[in-house]
């Protein structure tokens with residue numbers, strides 16, 4: 275499909291040289307046949323040379339104020355129709371939500387939950403290759419069957435985001451399109467800066483300029499919790515930066531913003547880069563898993579939070595979000611700014627996680643115990659959810675064993691190629 279902006283804005287218009295002073299024309303008349311042709315040829319040669327050498331234009335080169343028209347995978351009247359249809363609420367008073375990162379783990383669950391209660395939801399995802407894209411495509415299939423259309427695009431693509439706002443007046447944006455994972459930040463730090471900082475600023479810029487401005491809810495992380503000025507990993511640092519940047523957009527432009535600090539969210543359709551997921555895979559294959567322990571041989575534990583508890587609470591922040599107060603980039607009054615911790619409030623040692631998996635899989639894990647690596651893994655997480663309980667009615671209800679049981683059931687069905695219908 276071709277990009278909608280590919281057409282020149284005013285085809286056929288050109289400037290004449292009538293306005294040039296006579297002296298200049300006269301002085302250069304004799305050059306018309308030689309020098310201009312020479313310069314034009316030289317310019318063209320340089321231009322083609324530049325095209326040959328320059329890397330292909332990727333969405334990340336199209337952020338912030340870049341409004342150049344470039345080819346992309348979106349556009350056309352059929353595409354616009356799909357965008358409108360997906361974003362259209364099914365009943366009066368329902369929301370119109372743009373869900374960024376819709377083919378991601380939390381994004382898929384949340385999009386379907388919004389869609390089921392009648393909200394209009396349009397997804398956007400760049401289908402990055404951070405982990406097996408087949409899983410993301412399978413999630414896209416689920417979304418498709420639920421009536422949620424996913425636009426293939428990147429949060430750094432300001433042209434695309436503006437185009438979407440032109441087509442639909444989104445009142446709400448759910449941003450779950452971050453670069454996740456604590457370990458991968460050591461291998462590809464640029465990806466964290468590109469998505470969690472540049473991409474976030476890009477979508478805030480577009481949102482601030484929209485009229486009306488949407489209320490934005492975005493995923494922060496437990497990694498920011500408690501260690502605000504001393505993040506333990508680059509991932510945590512970019513998430514912390516996100517919270518600080520969000521505050522400035524709230525303060526300067528009146529954007530209504532709500533940050534959700536997720537605590538190690540797990541469940542069916544989860545992320546293969548997370549320990550519960552690849553432990554399951556490795557135990558089943560008889561491969562050794564590495565279990566971390568703290569330097570003083572103390573326990574390493576996580577406040578593992580089941581996806582259904584997160585999905586329920588993700589609806590609340592959008593329902594309770596006050597409108598942004600600005601429009602077209604101008605603030606008209608103070609706007610809402612909130613940050614919530616969303617954990618299960620009962621940390622479980624990683625050793626216990628392994629024991630539960632062994633029981634559910636009916637297989638003994640081959641374990642290697644290693645000291646915590648120095649790339650920024652913290653020993654313990656435990657959420658204080660008082661604010662989320664009182665303001666958005668957060669009530670986590672699923673314990674780790676119950677949640678893992680559902681995950682393992684899904685995992686076995688999904689990877690054995692079972693035709694059995696999932697619980698959706």
Ligand SMILES: O=C(O)[C@H]1O[C@H](OP(=O)(O)OP(=O)(O)OC[C@H]2O[C@@H](n3ccc(=O)[nH]c3=O)[C@H](O)[C@@H]2O)[C@H](O)[C@@H](O)[C@H]1O
Pocket residue numbers: 454455456494495496497536537538539547548549550564565566574575576624651653
């Ligand atoms: O709450 C968050 O904000 C983050 O949660 C998640 O990070 P973590 O809590 O670190 O989860 P995860 O990697 O599954 O490790 C779980 C446990 O297994 C231990 N662990 C891990 C790997 C290993 O090989 N061995 C091991 O013992 C490890 O020490 C840890 O104790 C998300 O990945 C992250 O994107 C972000 O969303």
